[in-house]
Amino acid sequence: MTDETPVTPPPVPTTPPALPSPPSSSRWSSPIAWAISLALAAMVGTLLFVGGYLAAGGQASGSCAAPNAAFEPLCEAYDKLKAQYVDKLDDKALAEGAIQGMFQYGVPDPFSGYMSPEDYQRALGDLSGRFSGIGAQMGVKNLDDPADLEACAKLSDTCVLIVIAPLRNQPAEKAGLRAGDIVLAVDGKTVVGSTLEDEVNKVRGEAGTDVTLTVRRGDETFDLTITRAEIQEEEVSSRLMQDGVGYVALHSFTDPGADQFHEAVGELLDQGATSFVFDLRDNPGGYIEAARKIASEFIDSGVIFTQESAGDEVTTWDATGDGQAADPSVKLVVLINGGSASASEIVAAALQDHGRATIVGQHSYGKNTVQVWSPLENGGGVRITISRWFTPDHRSVAPDGVQPDVTVDVPAGTPPERDLYLERAVEILTGRAVGEGTPAQPSASEDGGPSSLVPLHVPLSYDPSGQLSATA
DSSP: OBOOSOOOOSOOOSOOOOBOOSSOSSTTOSSSOOOOOOOOOOOOTTTOOBTTBOOOSSOEETTEEOSSGGGHHHHHHHHHHHHHOSSOOOHHHHHHHHHHHHHHHHOOOTTOEEEOHHHHHHHHHHHHTEEEEOOEEEEEEESSOTTOOTTOSSOOSSEEEEEEEEOTTSHHHHHTOOTTOEEEEETTEEOTTOOHHHHHHHHOOOTTOEEEEEEEETTEEEEEEEEOEEEEOOOEEEEEOGGGEEEEEEOOBOHHHHHHHHHHHHHHHHTTOOEEEEEOTTOOEEEHHHHHHHHTTTOOSSEEEEEEEGGGEEEEEEOOSOOSSOSTTSEEEEEEOTTOOTHHHHHHHHHHHTTOOEEEESOOOOOOEEEEEEEOTTSOEEEEEEEEEEOTTOOOOTTTOOOOSEEOOOOTTOOTTOOHHHHHHHHHHHSSOGGGTOOOOOOTTSSOOOOOOOOOOOEEEEOGGGOSOEEO
16 A cells, blocks of 8 residues: 655656555554545536536536536436435535545445545545644554454444553653553543544644543543644654664655654664564555665665556666665565555565565565545545556565565464564574574564645555554
């Protein structure tokens, strides 16, 4: 899934250029999280609603102008609704329904679609890496069975809204919110029956305004009022482990994420890292330009991926040539799973094809399309698939995903503090098991998660549905 905020990639083709979305294109669409990954539609006034096309010319039917004969029944239906329906109808709602229907039933592609004004603005914030909120990563926890998140589509007394971690030096941390706190209500309204996405949207808001969380911490329940601010998400977690192993996790391919990744790799090398574990688990993707930059940290030269658009147009994305860890003597293991999508797959596949890394974990999501997002007059937006991408060896990752070189299965009952993926990666890099002296330090969700509003015409690949958490 590869998507938003202005970067400075090559010009986007005017006619159709990677992040996946299983259930939907909202980053919070999975049971525990959100997760947050563009043909052009427009409306003129409130009388023209022709399924997202700018009505210009064509035959008119009453108050609705059809762009061609195929759309005349749509105009007829609109006129009849307006003339005959027993109650008053909202033209804006009718227009949004028509646009949604056009994509849902007329476009055979799950990654193209319409985004409401609220969804579009939130998605732009996700991909820019900036938003207004309190700065806390939140998720859903099943208190009865932590492994069964499928049962937690809605929040309840059992499926609770939990603080995974407040971001450093942000309002939530300064106000005293702690990892493990359970949020019972937002501004006095219970979270029960709602979703992670709904509650994160409530917690976010205009900088300078207050939000009050009702929090349970152990046996204590209390209210905590926090003043919102503009938040810059931390897209990278990193640390130096034993034996010179540098661990770096990337949570999303935003524009800031690429810069943060470059900085983290450099810092680890300065600290003495001689090998790396690169964690792409549950990373839904983002900008394809960010994917190229990040892959180039480990690949000195050659093709990172190719992009094939309509009309046999092919764009080749080469390594930037300025990677800090591109020396083959710097061993690399990449961790992936079913939530690694789109731009994550671009990077993992490039490193695999170049023989630069050992891929460890489970197969990735399997999305090889690129979308462009464009704004509409109502403040919403459309995402349109404009191309497919292929690996340096011209492999497609759809539909089976990037296949790991070393598969890791996590048996039922494995303690949550054990990270079997990381343990296997360290064993590959050091030649000995973690239990022989190197603790499996960072887990995939330990340090912040996967996580100005301008029109986007930037190619991306993004799957917000893969996220296990969301930042408020």
